[in-house]
Amino acid sequence: MTNKPEKWDMETDVLVIGTGAAGLTSAIVAKDNGAAVLVIEKSGLVGGTTSASGGAVWAPCNHHMTEKGIDDSREEALVYCKQITKGRVPEELVEKYIDTVPEMLKFMEDTTPLKFEVATMPDYHPQFEGGHDGKDSRTLGPLTFNKMELGDSMAKLRPNPTMGLPLTFAEMDEWDSICKPQNVDFELIAQRMGEGLCGFGEALMAALYKGCLDRDIDPIVNTRALELVVDDGKVIGIIARQEDKEIYISASKGVILASGGFEWNEELKNTFLPGEITHPNSPPYNEGDGLKMAMSVNAKLGNMTEHWGWVSMSIPGEEVDGRPLSRGSLTERALPHVIIVNKKGKRFVNEAASYNDMFKPFWEVNENTLEYKNLPSWHVFDQQFHDKYAFLTVMPGEDVPDYILQADTIKELAEKAGIDPEGLANEVEKFNGYVEKGEDPDFNRGKDVFDHYWGDADNKPNPSLGYIKKPPFYAMQNYCGSLGTKGGPRTSTDAQVLHMSGVPIPGLYAAGNVTAVVSGPSYFGAGGTIGPAMTFGYLAARHAAKQ
């Protein structure tokens, strides 16, 4: 059977679907390996979720670590990763990642304007065997990039709504910006913005985009891949929609799916996920189109119940891409003087743990009522927090907007929020007892190096634990956010999509959040999604270009 058209509208060797980290990395690499390349993008802008991200890349044994004299080894990294993947990811895939990410980074830095430096972020479970803490970090952060270098194409770059400042992770550390936002030099940032500089995920994508433009690859935007064209069991192209017309694009060497997850598709979420994602943090174009195309050719699926969890909040009236903007909670939940509670007023998680893993209890269900045990839930903090730290866009000491509930007593606050007042008062009292001792026997908050990174070193004895006792008290409701889903077609070590039978489907590749990702249920460290997206994009492109 074939759905091959009589005539193709466009023809190429390698067709890349999507313009995030996975997509543009594969476009660049395919071209440099001799293939003609076309890239299509569903939205009007280039960059995907990656552009809206922190842009960090998790890369054991990378050359920047070596240059800084940081020790790492393949064996250490493997031991660490296996504890993260919990036996749910084929070992050869993890090995391939660890073996290839340093080479991929070196290649990208040598051949494009993309540049990184070592950050000081610990792995997300640094206490695991083989884990690294912030002193010997495996996380790289992108350097700032001047968008003016993109010329007219600058307008086609997706801006970053929450992490768009032209800064580096190193500067954030230097200013101790997590605990002391007042140290941040906003005048300097404003000056850099005026000059056209961008940072984080936007810098990463701007640099990759420039790498594409330098190779005469300019993604065709507003073009949505819909269907694979298959001939005699081989994927030879796609059908895409541009406005109201359908176009056929052939790809003689391969189609690379790099179209992100399905966090914006209600039907797919209901089908595969065991809980709700009401507030995705990605741009709203990741609707599982790549997954559906892979399913149409009987791809073997994996990791379908997982996503990159991110507990989030929403400021009323704030929108991006015509949808409410979902802002993740990072420092808001991990600094002292704040807890997260459910409607009974009870804590249920180590608030300072990694966002992916601390998300898991949000989907716990009560076996009798079938209601979520921990939804709705709230951040509850006191004036000491507000005196010292930023909460969302509210800087220390500034007027607290109405959307953050406030009250003079804990019970009054609970009543306003709809939390059990007695329960919350008791929990706060218990928590304050833990603060006194500097230990959280319920959830071990502040015990590990990871928690300390997001805490306040000046807060003794435990950088994550601070009393909640100075009125007024504040509460803000949480929602189930997500950086993206991370289940999809299983892939070979060359990023070929595998058929249900286990053999590669000729002509079809996938990388990034469209796939069953290499970290399985958990998260290696900051950059643990973009690192694999780029690495498997690199592998896909090299393999496809050789066909």
Add this chain to the structure above:
Amino acid sequence: MPQVEYKNIVNAPMDAVWSYVSVIDKWAPFLKGYVKHEELNDKESIWTLKGDVGVLCRVVEMKVNITDWDDDAKKVAFEIEGINEKATGGGTFIAVSQSDNETELTFILEINAGGMIGPVVNVLMKPMLKPVAAEMANKIKDAIEKEQA
């Protein structure tokens, strides 16, 4: 402080221009992102706008206070103070007759974001002011000319 000045020649006599500009309700919806406004008294009103700051769209409430309403000089000056966002600013409309049927309408607007991140917000707002002022001034011109036709 981001500031913009936009001049327009309206093909209408000055009195017609002035009487149009004097009725805020007529042109308020021409302001990009306009949601509503509520007059508290002769001078003060509360405006709700849904506007872009960089890539973000936010709902902003601000108080507008008319500081100078000069029928002779055909000039209105006002101050702006953010209610839910830290921002201050002001603006002026001036109508100057060019001929019997031509009036120059000048619109000046300046706005300054406050707070710690004010400098950053100002950079984001700067490129947006000019198109906002231009769009509003052009719509006012069109509306007046249509009334005259």
